[in-house]
Amino acid sequence: MHHECRYIIQTDIDFFYGQVNYLTSCSFLPSFEQPAQRDLVPNRAGRTAREPLLGTEAFRDSAKVTCNYLARAKGVGKLQLITDALKCCPELVIVNGEDLDRYRAASKKVFHLARSLVWGEKVERLGMDELFMDVTDMVVAHMADLDRPSPSSSMVPEHDNDLFFNLSLPGLLPAGFHYKRDTWAGHLISLSGDHLFDLTSPASPPASDSALQALYAASHLAAHIRGMIRSTLSFTCSAGVATSKLMAKLAADTHKPDAQTLLVPEAGESFIGPVPIKKIMGIGLKTMKILCERLREDREETGVGMEDGNGREEEDEEKLMMKQGDGPDAWMNNKMTVAFVKARTSREKFEDWFGQKAGGHMWELLNGEDYAEVIPTPTIPTQISIEDSFQHCTTLSDAGVRLVSLATDLIRRLETDLVDPATGAWARYPRTVRLTTRARSRGSEWAWKERRESRSAPMPVEVFEKGEIEERAKKVTEASLLPLLRKLVKEPFDVTLFNIAAVQLSTEKPASSITGFFSSALTQSPQRKPPPQPLLSARDWQSPASSSSSSSQIDSVTPRNVSHYLPSPPPDVDPSVWHDLPYEIQVEIATHYRVEVVAEGLDGDGVGTRVGNGVGRAVGVRKRGDDDETKDLDEDGVGARVEDGVDRAVGATKRGDDGEAAEGDEDRSKRQKRDELATLEYDREGEWEGLDDLDIVNDEWDVDGKDKGNDPGSGDYVCPQCGSHMFAWCRDAHEVFHRQREG
DNA sequence: TGGGGTCCT
DNA sequence: AGGACCC
Structure with a gap:
């Protein structure tokens, strides 16, 4: 299986929760020119933030906050205590982040907009605010377009050096945008460094070859998509453009907010070297911990130190490392860069430590190789x-x-x-x-998992x-x-x-x-x-x-x-x-x-009801299994036959054109199998336990009448002292802030 | 942090 | 069913 060059765009809505609040709260003007006082700080851990208002003082100091960049500029940290954050930035407005409905709705809008823009709807969602887009087809078609001897009429440039990026699928009327030849959009990370393109500095390096031209075109496409997101949905976002998901995501991380960066493949190795490995998508906390341990063991055995190549390592650093009995901390995280780890390990070691498949995959990631495809996210979730x-x-x-x-x-x-x-x-x-x-x-277990x-x-x-x-x-x-x-x-x-x-x-x-x-x-x-x-x-x-x-x-x-x-x-x-x-x-x-x-x-x-119920449900399950043997699920041996049946049923839907797809599909079928078996088993239990419907009615249930009127969650409260706008439920915490400042 | 998700084993 | 990963 060979991999032709792909063009991947990764987008990341800037301070997503903050922007959603900004745009959906009527008490804040939807202008990007608003002063800092108008910016919001959503609290994703809204539950703990709300608790003090209900009288529980104990939680006040554990409430954490996330914030937008303007607040960050004032010294507010990303996961800061609410009380600390208010000290740095008194005009901070705390927003409850527990109800995710608005964020979900906003996220969906961005997702569907991207799907409408990208051919084949090759858009993968990661969390609420990140997207991967595979725009290979679009870029390839665009490059072919440029190679054509006579450009189509709609490509008539406004200026001599303009190129036209056709966004519409073949056969449709052209629609697209123009961009200047030999330019890229946003930042460019190449072997010669990090260049921000602007009109005063002429395009350099120029698009010397077609591969670079294609990447430049991809960066303009990214800029167009960001422009669409901004013009139609009012969100600013950051983007990374590269030839893999891994690199696109790392690139997107380098300049934000409201910025984008293109990473050319040649610069990949030098670019990824200083990146802390936990920034690499696919390497998480667990892997970090194991890696720390193994590295420490190796050093003790071989005597090879943890020095970073700058000569002697400092004694205290080594001591610190030894004391890290319990995994990585911030110091460790920054020390464990890709180059650092690669210098001390090998593919064989990784496969030994993490398994052939996972270890090999992770090793490739460290080498900047990522063959993962953009998996179009279905519009309906799986769970x-x-x-x-x-x-x-x-x-x-x-x-x-x-x-x-x-x-x-x-x-x-x-x-x-x-x-x-x-x-x-x-x-x-x-x-x-x-x-x-x-x-x-339970008990005195301190390190509670x-x-x-x-x-x-x-x-x-x-x-x-x-x-x-x-x-x-x-x-x-x-x-x-x-x-x-x-x-x-x-x-x-x-x-x-x-x-x-x-x-x-x-x-x-x-x-x-x-x-x-x-x-x-x-x-x-x-x-x-x-x-x-x-x-x-x-x-x-x-x-x-x-x-x-x-x-x-x-x-x-x-x-x-x-x-x-x-x-x-x-x-x-x-x-x-x-x-x-x-x-x-x-x-x-x-x-x-x-x-x-x-x-x-x-x-x-x-009795009749009970039996009928059980049978009815069993039939429902059997239908999906598409196999008569499903009904005899009694002993273990019979259960195996059921699995075979499901296997076949699922196998029939397999795409089948790809050798490697078989394994993934097999896994899926196993999962499905288990779910179906669980359903069946439970149905049988219900059959003899008498799983009947229980009708519970309560006339006193609805006590909403007196609750509906005063809703502190949606109210708008203005602090009489400093004029800050906030939700009513923030008032308590805010007043505490004033008291602390005065006293 | 908490309140979501995904895939793999 | 659990574990890793992601946000």
Whole structure:
């Protein structure tokens, strides 16, 4: 497999959160000429920043801040404590960064604009604010265009030296832009150094050969794309242009904000040498730590020092290095440059330390070789998740409240991201839901690892059906989340995080449950039927007893409508006995033995419902597997046959033209296989456990009436002392700042 | 930092 | 299911 030269553009929206806030907040004028006081500092860790306003002083000093460049110029750091940041820059405006909706929307706009500009929609998204674009086809076509003996009429230049970059696909009317021959846009890093092109310094080095001409053209294309992003969306961004993703990203990093740089391949080696290796995409913290250890070991064995080639190494540096028992720090990070590491290692060592594949790949990265392609990001994500972290969650009651709240937000997100607004149809159906928890470190374990555990279950079909969002959220919680939680934690527990993910997004709608069929039959039937009576009393989902926490829109992730989760009693349990049971026991029983709901007047006995439900779901899964053997999933040996079946089914969709694609597809098929098996297994469990639908209705649920009016999250507060604009919930922290300055 | 995502094993 | 990586 040979790699022809590619032209890659990487863009990075400058201080993305800040620009979004700037552009979407009505209290700030959308002008780039505004003075610094008008600039915003979003806080991505908005949760901790908000906590002090609710009365928890403990968090004030741990709230971190990220900021835009104007604020940075005033001495505000990138992940600074909020109180420190306010000391440097009193006029700083703190913005809650927890609600990511606006950022997601803005990010999507940039993404779709780029897709509309780049041929073949070869645009890959990295996080919210970064894009990779493979513009090879466009540049190659442009160079061919320039070679043509007679330029097309639309290419008539305004000036003699103008070239026309045709952006439209062949066969369409030309549309594009002009640029000056032998010039590049923005910065150029070549063997002779870093040149910023401007009109006063004549183009140098000139585009001596066609390869350089093509790169220059790519830089102009990058400038055009940045111009489009700025003119149509008002975002400034930085860009890097190079022949690989690796180099384009590193190049983009060299000049910002609102700048771009072109890196010619010849300068690649000298350019990448001084780069700290953790800047290389694909080398992270773990790799750094391992590398530090191995290097230290090697030095002890061979006596080869860690000197950086400038002669003797300093004694204290060596001591420092030895003391780094616990991995790299800032000093280490800057010391571990590409050249430094390359001088002391080899490809063989890397493959030994990190495995043949990963190690070899990383070694190539250190040598500036990156063959990774731009993978066009689908417009529909492969996973949608939402999470919330907190200090403690020790009771199932608390967990239930938090999970319902999270599930509510998740369903909302599914509807905005997965439902076609025009038709109201679901573009994808997440077939499984995954719950992950993070346990608080027990005992005196100081170096607590961020240990996350997860379990998955089928997504209840009710999620895709009509109905109040809270009802569906409760359904998910009862039917899947709480059972999953039981699998994850044992009785005395303390978790600090919940994450719910909707995964395995399928185009096929899962089979409806039998109860869903019954209820729709009831509504279609001419004879009136009262809706199923809830087995739960209104108090099962209580409104908060504590009104002390003033809730707000930004608080939506945190449960606020309910303070207690009360489980449903099994129908054959005497209610009075039930209520005498200890709470934890109630939860245990309720989540273990599902409660059956029998529609009134149907004379249903519940058993039929239960069996039908299980069968219905199993059929839904089988259909996708496209293999009859799927139904006999009993013993391990049979399970293997299922895997084969899935393998074949997936293999059929393989592109097949590329030898190396086979491995990747195989991995994918394995993953898919596991997901499907998990779904199947769970369905079977449900079959004999009696996985029936549980209808929970609560008339007291909706207490929004008194909450809606005062929303500190969206209010605009002006400090009477300094005139700073800020969100109302920032007021507390801001006043503390004034007090500190005076006292 | 936290609240997202991706792919690989 | 977990781990690495990315933002």
